[in-house]
Amino acid sequence: MHRRSLMVIVSLLLIPALGGLALAVDVGALIKVFGIGYVVHMFGDQLNALINTLTFNHGLEGQAATKVVPIVSMGSGVHIGAAQVAGDPDVVAQVAAVGQLEGTFIDGAFRAKALVPIDNLNPLAGVKRVFGVGISAVIDIRADGGAALPSDEPEATAAMPWEHVLYLGEKLSVDGNNNLIKGDVSCLEVVVAGNNNQIDGKVAGSLTLQGKGNKVGTEVGRAGPGWKLDWAGLKGKAKRTVKGGARLGDIAVDGILYVRGDVTITGPLRGRGAVVAEGKITIQAERKGTIGGDVFLISKEKVVIKGNNGRVQGFFAGPLTVQIEGNSNRIYGLMVADSARLQGNNNELIYREPERKLVELVFH
Amino acid sequence: MIWRGRQLKGTVILLVLCIAVVAATPLVTGNPINIQSLIKLFGIGYAVKTFGPQLNDLINTLTLNHDLENRDATKVVPIITVGTGGYIGAAQVSGPKEKVDEVEAVAQLEGNFMNGLFRAKALVPVDNINPMQGIKRVFGVGVSAIIDIRL
Numbered sequence: 194m195h196r197r198s199l200m201v202i203v204s205l206l207l208i209p210a211l212g213g214l215a216l217a218v219d220v221g222a223l224i225k226v227f228g229i230g231y232v233v234h235m236f237g238d239q240l241n242a243l244i245n246t247l248t249f250n251h252g253l254e255g256q257a258a259t260k261v262v263p264i265v266s267m268g269s270g271v272h273i274g275a276a277q278v279a280g281d282p283d284v285v286a287q288v289a290a291v292g293q294l295e296g297t298f299i300d301g302a303f304r305a306k307a308l309v310p311i312d313n314l315n316p317l318a319g320v321k322r323v324f325g326v327g328i329s330a331v332i333d334i335r336a337d338g339g340a341a342l343p344s345d346e347p348e349a350t351a352a353m354p355w356e357h358v359l360y361l362g363e364k365l366s367v368d369g370n371n372n373l374i375k376g377d378v379s380c381l382e383v384v385v386a387g388n389n390n391q392i393d394g395k396v397a398g399s400l401t402l403q404g405k406g407n408k409v410g411t412e413v414g415r416a417g418p419g420w421k422l423d424w425a426g427l428k429g430k431a432k433r434t435v436k437g438g439a440r441l442g443d444i445a446v447d448g449i450l451y452v453r454g455d456v457t458i459t460g461p462l463r464g465r466g467a468v469v470a471e472g473k474i475t476i477q478a479e480r481k482g483t484i485g486g487d488v489f490l491i492s493k494e495k496v497v498i499k500g501n502n503g504r505v506q507g508f509f510a511g512p513l514t515v516q517i518e519g520n521s522n523r524i525y526g527l528m529v530a531d532s533a534r535l536q537g538n539n540n541e542l543i544y545r546e547p548e549r550k551l552v553e554l555v556f557h
Numbered sequence: 558m559i560w561r562g563r564q565l566k567g568t569v570i571l572l573v574l575c576i577a578v579v580a581a582t583p584l585v586t587g588n589p590i591n592i593q594s595l596i597k598l599f600g601i602g603y604a605v606k607t608f609g610p611q612l613n614d615l616i617n618t619l620t621l622n623h624d625l626e627n628r629d630a631t632k633v634v635p636i637i638t639v640g641t642g643g644y645i646g647a648a649q650v651s652g653p654k655e656k657v658d659e660v661e662a663v664a665q666l667e668g669n670f671m672n673g674l675f676r677a678k679a680l681v682p683v684d685n686i687n688p689m690q691g692i693k694r695v696f697g698v699g700v701s702a703i704i705d706i707r708l
Contacts, residue, residue: 239670303608309701
């Protein structure tokens with residue numbers, strides 16, 4: 194592993210204990226990989242107390258219960274900041290997020306952002322307004338997380354939060370054709386050798402386009418450091434252990450399922466957890482339903498996505514190579530690894546943010 | 558002299574009518590240049606006072622169209638900075654009607670936390686538009702929308 198990877202691990206281990214100067218760098222790394230939602234959950238209580246102190250110091254303190262939740266765009270479900278909500282304790286407890294609706298009125302002279310306390314973090318899954326709750330503060334989060342990494346990022350995109358679909362310590366190779374990577378990419382070296390591929394997002398790292406008709410979003414300078422997992426810690430947290438050669442399909446994965454060897458995923462994985470394999474993970478995509486789920490798929494060797502026309506869901510992590518061999522698959526999630534090889538054609542790799550509890554399960 | 562006095566009075570009335578017509582014109586024609594000129598000329602306070610009820614309805618329609626309508630009373634008031642009392646935008650507040658009626662402005666307090674990673678703007682419904690004269694928080698009212706005004 195790289196020395197920079199080691200720095201990130203040390204930073205992560207220190208997060209709970211540190212305030213002060215080192216914190217900005219650490220939080221920056223977390224925002225870059227896991228997004229704003231995770232950071233809001235992590236620091237929400239602390240921010241809540243700080244805001245209440247701010248109003249108290251001006252003699253304008255409130256009497257109601259308060260808490261800090263993410264602001265999500267009602268159109269896309271993307272996390273775009275945070276807000277403090279206030280009201281009676283029982284209704285404040287029901288608030289999962291603040292939904293933002295935007296409107297431009299009276300010939301563009303006014304732009305309103307309606308802020309609605311809602312009961313679900315994912316507005317695309319259906320939400321209800323929580324009545325009797327108001328917004329008492331709005332919180333902007335620096336998209337770069339106050340990170341120390343230098344960036345030539347243009348102003349137009351600097352304010353946009355990172356949504357890493359690929360966060361790789363070493364190399365991304367795109368050898369296939371007509372693939373779409375929807376989300377941001379951070380990687381030391383990105384080589385696109387195939388044709389008509391598109392990276393629809395920000396790209397941090399050295400980029401080489403060799404094929405024809407390839408498109409990338411905004412190039413923003415140097416890549417972030419790689420990432421390393423605490424294998425002994427993951428093994429120690431295992432709720433269940435199975436032998437190598439296992440086939441997992443349509444089962445519940447809650448907590449860590451540890452596999453002593455290779456494993457093949459052939460169906461939906463219900464629950465919230467992680468499959469941690471000492472060997473290779475093979476995902477066999479096919480037309481019927483979703484393969485995988487809201488789980489981390491962690492391999493010590495590599496992950497291979499095979500098959501065609503499937504819908505794959507998962508968060509891939511580990512010191513590994515993710516190899517996408519199949520064609521015309523839609524893959525939802527993110528990949529935190531050493532390297533990735535996109536060999537198939539017509540695949541779509543689409544960013545999806547993991548839940549806070551999942552991130553804590555794997556990275557704490 | 559009497560005729561001159563009547564003429565003067567008439568001229569004043571005519572002038573007042575002209576100003577009234579000019580001020581009302583943007584509402585009728587919806588000309589963006591005129592609205593923004595007026596905002597530039599008379600400031601955010603004027604804009605909020607003039608267009609507040611209309612904006613309030615528009616925001617309520619926006620939330621209604623997304624099945625997220627508010628059940629409480631709402632109104633649009635200026636956002637002021639606590640330090641200078643300057644007008645920096647507008648906000649819709651919501652709550653029980655008698656409480657909303659007491660709100661004259663939303664006071665904004667800014668704080669940077671955790672090495673500048675987070676910048677919080679606390680939004681406090683207050684009972685006076687002029688913080689120099691002393692303001693009190695109006696309890697039971699929350700902010701339900703923030704409005705940027707294009708100058």
